[in-house]
Amino acid sequence: MKVLVPVKRVVDFNVKVRIKSDASGVELSGLKMSMNPFDEIAVEEAIRLKEKGVATEVVVVSCGVAQCQETLRTALAMGADRAILVETDAELQPLAVAKLLQALVRKEEPRLVITGKQAIDDDANQTGQMLAALLGWPQAPFASSIELSGETARVVREVDVGLETIEVRLPAVVTCDLRLNEPRYATLPNIMKAKKKPLETVTPAALGVDPKPRLELLKVEEPRKRKAGVFVKDVRELVQKLRDEAKVI
Amino acid sequence: MSILVVAEHDGAKLSGATRCAVTAAAQIGSPIDVLVAGYAIDAIAAQAASIPGVVRVLKADAAHLAKPTSEALAALVLALADKRTHILFSNTAMGKGTAPRVAALLDVAQISEIASVIDQDTFVRPIYAGSVLATFRSRDAVKVITVRTTNFEAVAPEGGSATVESVAVPADPGVSKVVAQEASKSDRPELTAARIVISGGRGVASGENYQKLLAPLAAALNAALGASRAAVDAGYTPSDYQVGQTGKIVAPDLYIAIGISGAIQHLAGMKESKVIVAINKDPEAPIFQVADYGLVGDLFQLVPELTQQLVQQTS
DSSP states (O other): OEEEEEOOEEEOTTOOOEEOTTSSSEEOTTOOEEEOHHHHHHHHHHHHHHHTTSOSEEEEEEEESTTHHHHHHHHHHHTOSEEEEEEOOSOOOHHHHHHHHHHHHHHHOOSEEEEESOOTTTOOOOHHHHHHHHHTOOEEEEEEEEEEETTEEEEEEEETTEEEEEEEESSEEEEEOGGGOOOOOOOHHHHHHHTTSOEEEEOTTTTTOOOOOSEEEEEEEOOOOOOOOEEOSSHHHHHHIIIIISOOO | OOEEEEOOBOSSSBOHHHHHHHHHHHHHOSOEEEEEEESSOHHHHHHHHTSTTEEEEEEEEOGGGSSOOHHHHHHHHHHTOTTOSEEEEESSHHHHHHHHHHHHHTTOOEEEEEOEEEETTEEEEEETTTTEEEEEEEOSSSEEEEEOGGGSOOOOSSSOOOEEEEOOOOOOOOSEEEEEEEEOOOSSOOTTTOSEEEEEOGGGOSHHHIIIIIHHHHHHHTOEEEEOHHHHHTTSSOGGGBBSTTSBOOOOSEEEEESOOOOHHHHHHHTTOSEEEEEESOTTOGGGGTOSEEEESOHHHHHHHHHHHHHHHHO
8 A cells, every 4th residue: 555644844843933023924044944743753654554564655745845855855764665845935835735735646546645733833733634625535633543454544543532543444644643653763874775765846836736825924923921930939938829919729 | 704613512511612612703703603513412502502692503413423523524514614704613623623624625724723813804823832923814705713712711601592403414424433432531620621720741750640749739729630741651641631732722720830841832732821830840941931930849749748738728
């Protein structure tokens, strides 16, 4: 079975972002970029499926600027077989990405699409679900474990009340939550091998998709800063302040 | 304008989150209809009809909606989407799973986790783990929205008199089914609705310690229990205790962070709390930058002391 793994290049999760002085957006120049952590988990899961003999080919895809190639090479170094870059400088929002992926799915015909549940930059948590809907496929978002068997996938999901197990018919879209697995580090030999693995570039136009964003960003701002707090010297003082000052107990 | 709020419930009671979503809807405009989907839900439909500001309750009652899938719910919402200008979901697992499906099928953008309403086209939402607030405008014919319910005060449960109408339910798409649900059993209030939250992090060091130290404190304050990602990853608590960028978003009157360092991803889930207390042995821990009251010391001594003083206070 072919597995398709969409991955996104995002600001590294350790980096604290700043907004531009004209408040028109977030200042991204010069920042360290990495694969979205949830997508790393998706790549890892796909590779494990290949190692178990369930997946025959793992294809990774990323949409965006030319530098997304670095992100794709990381996935190839982890063990993916082939990469596709949908290259565009346009601002991409989830609906457009879902349509680009839909066009690729029609071409590649994977039986499973697995991606992270949300990107840590826009925190949208939409693309996987949108792709599933456009394809008319079932979805299994927030997966913490996946079991494939022929026609179905049994997925345990992290939901509000705890865990929910669903069974979906393949082909399906799965989105990964934090505890699905711990991604491997690419070894140096594999990083070298990855340079020779195929990486194909296509454009949105070639896929028949207009990537124009629907939501217009008007401005960004920092959230209201909290008033500075105080250190209390002991439990007694804490209780007194919570009771008499903050009046919350 | 025509607003549809997709309600949630647990089979017996309409969720508090739904009443927060109605508040958001009211800030956008009117009229507001509420969709109640489920099985044998006359009582829940009646609860929805009592919410002030709601004009109609659309009751979708079908056996396959007893344990609804996002596919089934999306198909239902789509059947009711005609002429709607706004469709609102709560930011629950069900809402987050279903809203994007509905948006994609309507060929419109979906707006996730709105924290405030500027006008019927313009909304503010957090990005970059809540370190940035972004104001977006949508020109789509229908706005499909998930509401960050902790940012909207729940509308009163009584005072409304909406009409209740039964609606046809599309057949179950049959591609997905819920096989099992494992709810964490707890006597504690629900995490996203509680007035007080006691939260434990890696500093608590074990699941046994978590139960021994935090559970009595939560009981003394009638508080909900939460955890940082590190604590959940280490197995100290079930996953639904997780507070943070990709876990639950909470905004209680009082949040007590115990043994939690205060990574940005955790703050994203709790920094809107009215009062934040941090107990940590490291005075440099980032959590102290958001805490109103910080107590530096050994939590293994301080937490039992705190519990004891609170119990004494009430007795």
